[in-house]
Amino acid sequence: MLSSRRVKKGPGRRPLSLARQRFVELRARGWSIMAAAREVGVSRTTGANWSRGYKTYRKGEVVGFVAPLDRLAVREISSRFLSEDERIEIADLRQAGMSIRGIADRLGRAPSTISRELRRNAHVGGGYRPFEAHRQATARRARRHRRRLETNRQLRDLVGELLAQRRSPQQVSRHLRLRHPDEPAMWLCHETIYQAVYQPGTTLLRPSRLAPHHRSPLRTGRDHRRAHQKNERRRPRFERPMLTIHQRPFAPDDRSEAGHWEGDLIIGKEQASAIGTLVKRTTRTIRLLHLPRRDSDHLHAALKDRMSDLPPALLRSVTWDQGTEMARHTTIAASLGAPIYFCDSHSPWQRGSNENANGLLRQYLPKGTDLSIHSPVHLRGVEHELNHRPRHVLADRSPAELFTALLGSPTHPVLRR
Structure with missing residues (x-):
């Protein structure tokens, strides 16, 4: 007995399994709905239904929703599992009155397989609908893998606490291995942490005391992946004479001598406010300059006041x-x-x-905001939090730890890189 469902009686009557599989592959490669539909030979409406799903109506009322195609629904699966064509034949043979054992013999399957299929994937309103049964089976195959952060409460709380301190996912990942060297269940790679932060509805997006305006624990402030953009630089305007970096007695990558600093300004909204930033090249210690105005006189006064506590060996x-x-x-x-x-x-x-360092500071002093509202006390708090973070470039030691050692002994051996 041939299945009447295998005879094409009009548009959309056949499942078009190969066409749907090809359509999903093209969409995954970035093709538009119209282009992918044209390539596989279906209408734009059909392509839109496959991509977005569609409602089903009865007597003008919505009675259901057909979910969009999933890669699992159209990919080739093991012959151990029932295919969509087999489910169509099961429906036809069952409607024709054939017994479960007879259907099993026709398909070359065990009777228990047919019985289980008719029981598990039966329609809510009664009967057996092959396409809906196939969607249900596909949904069961696509079980969502629960992340370790979801199943391990201790790990989740620890990661949340570290991210609340504005540590990067890389720093959190290294901290977990250092703190739990013999517990692989407490380890996470940084990509896992990024995915947890980017996951919709995550609890890791929350402001901190020092950065209440910044919900994301990431330096960029993003809650989704985004391409990097190139920063613009200012044009030179100086009085003469001036010393260039080429006249400096060491190369840009030479950090063997303590006492050398790098500085710049981070600019606020409409270029109307600024904060000075200084970073020590050996220890990565950060110092911030409160600037009431963005000019050379205020910068001179701020630098003179902020760096006055350093011995000559630490200000070269x-x-x-x-x-x-x-x-x-x-x-x-x-x-x-x-x-x-x-x-x-x-x-x-x-x-x-x-x-x-300027990138790190944007977690606390975001772009496009008025930086003049941040008091010297607040800037000292930001300094303290950043300087007490362990850094990968310092072998997971903090800048404050190395800087304190240098204050006690200018010849203290530091990380040379």
Whole structure:
């Protein structure tokens, strides 16, 4: 007995399994619905239904919803499982009155397989509908894997606590291995943490005390993946003479001598406010400068006040960007007792530590906001939190730990890289 369902009686009567599989593959490669539908030979409406799902109506009322195609629904599966064509034949033979054992003999399946199929995938309103049964079986195959963060409450709380301190996923991942060296169940790779942060409805998006405006624990503030963008740099405007980075007695990647700093400004909304940033090249210690106004006079006063507590061995030079705030660089150099070197235009890599620190600071001082509202006390709090974070480049030691050691002994051996 031939199945009447295998005879094409009009548009859409056959399941078009191969066409649907090809359509899903093209959509996964970035094809539009119209282009993918044209390629497999179906209408745009059919392609839209496959991609977005569609409602079913009876007497003008919505009675159900057919879910969009999933890759699991159209991919080739093991012959151990019933295929869509077999389910169609089961429906036809059952409607014709054939017994379960007879259907099993026709399909070459065990009678228990047919009995279980008719019982598990029966329609709610009664009867057996092959396409709906196939969708139900597909949904059961697509069981969502529960992340370790969802099943391990201790791990989830620890990761949430570390992210609330604005530690990066890489720092959290390394911390877990250091804190639980003999418990692999407490380890996570940084990609797993990123996925948990990006997951819709995650509890990891919450503000911190020092950055209440910033819900995301990530430096970028994003709640989804996004391509990186290139930062713009300012044009040079200086008084003469000036010292360039090429006159500095060490290369940009040489960090063997303590006392050398890198500096820059982070700019607020409409370029109307700014905060000075300084980073020590050896220990990555961060210092922030509160600037009531963005000009060379206020920068001079802030640098002189903030760096006055350092011994000469820990203030040997400052490398700065070519910004107009350094118009009085000769006066600043005389006040600090240390030369000021300037990077080349469009070469932020020559101040790599400072660029990295500015990115970290944007978690607390976001772009497009008025930076003048942050008091010196708040800036000191941000300094303290960043300087007490363990850093991968420092072998998971904190900048504060190394800086304290240098204060006690300028010849203290630090990480040389």
